[in-house]
Amino acid sequence: MMLQCFLFGVISFIMTGARCEVAEVLAEAGSQAVLPCKCSILSTVSPAITWIKASTGTVWRKERNGLQFWGSSWLQTGSRVRCPHSQFERGDYSLQINSVRDEDGGLYTCRVDCGKQQVTDTFVRLRIIKVSVSPAVAIWGSSVSVTCSVTPWRTGASVQWKLNDSPFVSLTGTTKSEGQSVVKEKATDRLAGTWTCVVGYAGKEGRASAALSVQGIIQPSTDNTQVYAAVGSAVTLPCVFSSGLTPVNVVWERLTAESLLKSTPDHLPPSFSPSSAHPPMDKSVSSKEVGFEDAGRYRCAGSVDKQMLTRSMQLIIAKIVPSKKRDSVVLTCQLSDTSGVTKYDWVQVTYDLNGTESAVLVQEGMTLSISKVSEQSRGEWMCRFYGKQGILGNVTYQVHSMAGLSGQKSTDHSRNTATIAGLSFLLLLLLLILAQMYKNHQRRKRILPYPALETIVHTISNEREEREKHRVKK
Incomplete structure (x- = not known):
């Protein structure tokens, strides 16, 4: 290549006195490359233009009579190469190569012959930058490699990797060799996106990009995702795999x-339980009514192409715990895990006759004290809890249900009081009967030692009863 450049330079120096200067062009594989060739010599006759590639010979040629020719190695791909005639009047004979390939890289010469020994040569070196990803669609946890190649390589060139327009720092290191830079990693969501290789030298810069798609469990997107739900509400633990x-x-x-x-x-x-209505990639499970005891950590696991994919998550349950005082009730917002909570607030929710909902922020904090008998305390109370990214969830409490429980307790207390009073009365009556029986028993003990006296007493008693009977009959 350098020998041909030297020969072309010598010929050009002899014929026109020009020097051999090589223009550098960096192009991404698959894109259009424009090789510059501008001649300052203006001629009244149509020039002959010839583009030559150092390793393959003639690429494209145009005679003065307007006939065009393509080199033998370019015949099959002649449609990729053209030199716009509309620019000739301006002295621009640049060559356009569409859908450039690795093998298109190399040294090109543009020769413009205007006749009368007016010949100019322009030298252009085309370097092709290509980024390849293997595999382009990777399964989570599998090995993936991203390669940047430059053809031909430029000694002293720098290579920088970007992922989604941000500098990428490899956890395992980058392998570099002449003409290549390779990144090897385990496929995770961190690697998904557009990879860009930026090649720079001598103030010039070229870049090429390729996309990497990582498939696996896309929802939740990361492990230890927190799912919030209120006691008694429905909740879904997500486990959704990539489409396909x-x-x-x-x-x-x-x-x-x-x-x-x-x-x-x-x-x-x-x-x-899982839902049969979900598509094949959705393996989520749900509960229509979750309890506080269901809080904890869960894991979903499934096999794809002999690769086991897992995703863990934490279910956090919220509830409101009331504690009663004489004239008020204290409501406490309780969560099974408060590590992700940064703030609480209490909102009173009311509904008018048309069912329109209105919410008023009352106060911030984990607890709220409200009056049992105040009309303003009636309605629905909502505790909302927030994290660093915003609201996490909410849990509600109905005041009228609390009041009903309080009334029920008062009624039960009244019933218990009446029962105790009744039992006390019966116990008193029983004691009176026992006292009377004890008196009769003592009286009998005093009479038993005198049988004749007992007979007289009974006789007198019987006669008294007979007289009373006759008196009643009269």
């Missing part, structure tokens, strides 16, 4: 301290 994937042997398990030590995982709570 059909996972097999999908299992759900509840992670506890005990299950991590056992080979057999804990099963899901009975309230959770």
Whole structure:
């Protein structure tokens, strides 16, 4: 290549006194490359233009009579090469190569012959930058490599990697060799997107890009995702695979301290079940009514192309705990895990006759004290909790249900008081009967030592009863 440049330079120097200067062009594989060739010599006759590639000979040629020719190695791809005639009047004889390939890289010469020994040569070196990803669609956890190649390589050139327009720093390091820079990583969501290789030298810069798609469990997108739900509400634990994937042997398990030590995982709570209406890639489970005891960590796992994919998540349950005082009730917003909560606030929700909802922020904080008897306390109270990214969820409490429970307790208390009073009366009556029986028993003990006196007493008593009977009859 350098020898041909030298020969062309010598010829040009002899014929026109020009020097051999090589223009550099960087082009991305698959794009259009424009090789510049501008001649300052103006001629009244139509010039002859010849483009030559150092390794393959003539690329394209135009005679003075207007006939065009393509070199033998370019005949099959002649449609990729053209030199716009509309620019000739301006002295621009640049060559356009469409859909450039690696093999198109190299040294080109543009010769313009205007006659009368007026010949100019322009030298252009075309370098092709190509980014290739293997595989282009990677499964989560599998090995993936991204390669940037420059053909021909320029000694001293720098290579910088960008991912989604941001500088990329490899966790495992980048392998560099002459003409190539290779990044090898384990496929994760962090690697998905557009990879760009930026090649620079001598103030020039060229770039090429390629896309990498990582398939796996797309929802939730990361492990340890927190899912919030209120006691008694419906909740869904997501496990959605990438479109086109059909996972097999999908299992759900509840992670506890005990299950991590056992080979057999804990099963899901009975309230959770998969939905048959979901598409094949959606393996989510849901519960129509979740309880506070369902809080904890869960994991979804499934096999895709013999690659086991897993995603863990944490279910956090919220509830409102009331504590009653004499004239008020204190409501406490309680969550099974508060590590992600940064703020609480309380909102009173009311509805007018038309069912229109209105919400008024009352106060911030985990607890709220409201009056039992105040009309303003009636309605629905909502505790909202927030994290760094915004609102996480909410849980509600009905004041009238609380008042009903309080009234029920008062009624039960009244019933208990009446029962105690009745039992006390019966106990008093029983004591009086026992006292009377004791008196009769003592009286009999005093009479028993005198049988004749007892006979007289009974006789007198009987006669008294007879007289009373006759008196009644009269």
